[in-house]
Amino acid sequence: MCPAFKSEHIPRATIQRLAIYLQVLEALKNEDTEVVSSERLARACDVNPSQIRKDLAYFGEFGVRGVGYNVSKLIQSIKVSIGTDRLWRTALIGVGNLGRSLLRYQGFPKRGFKIVAAFDCDPFKIGEVVADLEVMCPRQMKSRVQELRIEIGIITAPSDRAQRAADYLVEADIRCILNFAAARIQVPDHVYVEYVDFFHHLYVLTFKYCVGEAQRAKTTSKP
Amino acid sequence: MCPAFKSEHIPRATIQRLAIYLQVLEALKNEDTEVVSSERLARACDVNPSQIRKDLAYFGEFGVRGVGYNVSKLIQSIKVSIGTDRLWRTALIGVGNLGRSLLRYQGFPKRGFKIVAAFDCDPFKIGEVVADLEVMCPRQMKSRVQELRIEIGIITAPSDRAQRAADYLVEADIRCILNFAAARIQVPDHVYVEYVDFFHHLYVLTFKYCVGEAQRAKTTSKP
DNA sequence: CGTTGTGAAGAGCTTCACAGCG
DNA sequence: CGCTGTGAAGCTCTTCACAACG
Structure with a gap:
């Protein structure tokens, strides 16, 4: 019922990103995209391509070198990995x-x-x-x-x-x-x-905004 | 409007924890607790006491050595720090x-x-x-x-x-x-x-559960 | 030839340990 | 004496760079 892990410890952040990959992959599937590279997926998810490959590597080898990942198969593999291929x-x-x-x-x-x-x-x-x-x-x-x-x-x-x-x-x-x-x-x-x-997300948002404004003010005053 | 930061870069995780501290501090205030140590706050938030002191240190010095933190004042200070002392x-x-x-x-x-x-x-x-x-x-x-x-x-x-x-x-x-x-x-x-x-949280939850079960099975089979 | 999978390097966050201070 | 504030150490996660390979 639970997947076999290639690696011993898996970062919590990896699991959260897998959820994001799943979201984007479902959208790609709806557009009839069959194959996707880590670079393209990374752009859509706003993360580093290596990050995606490393995240997936925790659970297995799902890609084809020189080609990329089959969208439908990767969706299924990720679901199995995080244990949501069942109810x-x-x-x-x-x-x-x-x-x-x-x-x-x-x-x-x-x-x-x-x-x-x-x-x-x-x-x-x-x-x-x-x-x-x-x-x-x-x-x-x-x-x-x-x-x-x-x-x-x-x-x-x-x-x-x-x-x-x-x-x-x-x-x-x-x-x-x-x-x-x-x-x-x-x-x-x-x-x-x-x-x-x-x-929590609203706090992060307003805080980023404050920091951004502070930096903007600094760079504007001494260019 | 935006607070002055002691330090240049502040981790995103710190902001999210400050939101947790606020939650717990409000609860303490409702129980009429006036002063709290980083250790006690840490237990309630399920984090390391040093973590709390370091998180707060990004924004200033809010505690009294040998005593702890005044609950009401700390709430206000955190609100100012993350920019939610206004609407x-x-x-x-x-x-x-x-x-x-x-x-x-x-x-x-x-x-x-x-x-x-x-x-x-x-x-x-x-x-x-x-x-x-x-x-x-x-x-x-x-x-x-x-x-x-x-x-x-x-x-x-x-x-x-x-x-x-x-x-x-x-x-x-x-x-x-x-x-x-x-x-x-x-x-x-x-x-x-x-x-x-x-x-995302549900995925993390079920995943933790799967990993926990896998480890449990392992330690039970070879004790 | 292009993209994956991965060891090694790098960056960032957390914890420790103790000086500093009320 | 007790608890905060903090530099340094330790650890984890991320990114790089390239070998492996279809």
């Missing part, structure tokens, strides 16, 4: 604004994921049906996770309830958590957590 | 599912941002009012950006229209773009782009 079942906890949006979002299946259960501790929400899923009480989580073989928990609760949501997921033996709440959570070592917060 | 005006382009969610989201002001205009090229959406904002035609963007002094563009259009949305923003002299669409966009060098895609 991951997820549960969502916290049916608020964001939770509802995600439940209604159509894009999960083609990326290899599916939300198969929704939980909320608000008694007024329990029983409500959102996007064909009945909202359930978190106390039922453990049994549902086993029945539905859920592997990933998605926290969309308010930040002050994120820890409790995480506790429920850990209790239900979930080992992967995607946390949209603006709060750090504490979990045992064997549980993996990723945080999603688009404000 | 950034943003425009959103693409009033679909995600666009509407963001327009209705209440959390922007306390993070230093505000959406002051919404655009969509669908004639059926133009004129509609969402969260007190009238949806406008992208052709009006240039004049609105100047009038409202908009500095950031948020793309929430479908991925096949992301490039066109970006073109409108560039044409309107926007220098910062936050792109939620699942597509790379091409912009001139002086424009900064950040991409938001939570699937």
Whole structure:
């Protein structure tokens, strides 16, 4: 189920770039491009061509020297490499604004994921049906996770309830958590957590802008 | 408006961590914690204490030796450092599912941002009012950006229209773009782009899990 | 001939260890 | 005495340069 790795350790940044390559490759496939070189792919992804070749080399040899990479085959190879050539079942906890949006979002299946259960501790929400899923009480989580073989928990609760949501997921033996709440959570070592917060990107953006302006001012004053 | 930097180059990772420190510090403030040491903050953020001290050192000296950091003052200092001690005006382009969610989201002001205009090229959406904002035609963007002094563009259009949305923003002299669409966009060098895609985090999560399982299997078979 | 795959060099970030200071 | 601030060491990731090869 999990791929065999050529190399021992693989940088986190590599995985994130593979996601980008996948995006661009899908676009190329839609334009009926059959073969792509690392240089062309690199331009589209705004990275160094060597970087792409090295990233791919962690997982195998997917190209043809003198030619390039077959787009369709490379898409498949990358999916196998990062483990999204199959469907991951997820549960969502916290049916608020964001939770509802995600439940209604159509894009999960083609990326290899599916939300198969929704939980909320608000008694007024329990029983409500959102996007064909009945909202359930978190106390039922453990049994549902086993029945539905859920592997990933998605926290969309308010930040002050994120820890409790995480506790429920850990209790239900979930080992992967995607946390949209603006709060750090504490979990045992064997549980993996990723945080999603688009404000981090906004901060990076405004900061780059500030630095850019500062440099611009400097070079303009003494050319 | 932009802070003075002690050091020339500041790692991108540092900025992202500062966002995390802010989050945790706000939580500490809500619990009426007045002072925090780098060690305690580090535990809560799951990073190395030296890392925190080094990150802060890029911008100044905010602590008291032998004591630690004053929580409220540090929050303010970090906000000044990353340029979110003021309000950034943003425009959103693409009033679909995600666009509407963001327009209705209440959390922007306390993070230093505000959406002051919404655009969509669908004639059926133009004129509609969402969260007190009238949806406008992208052709009006240039004049609105100047009038409202908009500095950031948020793309929430479908991925096949992301490039066109970006073109409108560039044409309107926007220098910062936050792109939620699942597509790379091409912009001139002086424009900064950040991409938001939570699937990247899901990929990292499932990959970590796969690697973890592989190692677990190895250590279990030959202990 | 052109592009991949890769060891080696280089750049950048993180951690250590301790001086400096309240 | 304790914790910050920081130069130096260590480590990881990125880029280069070229051998390998279809």
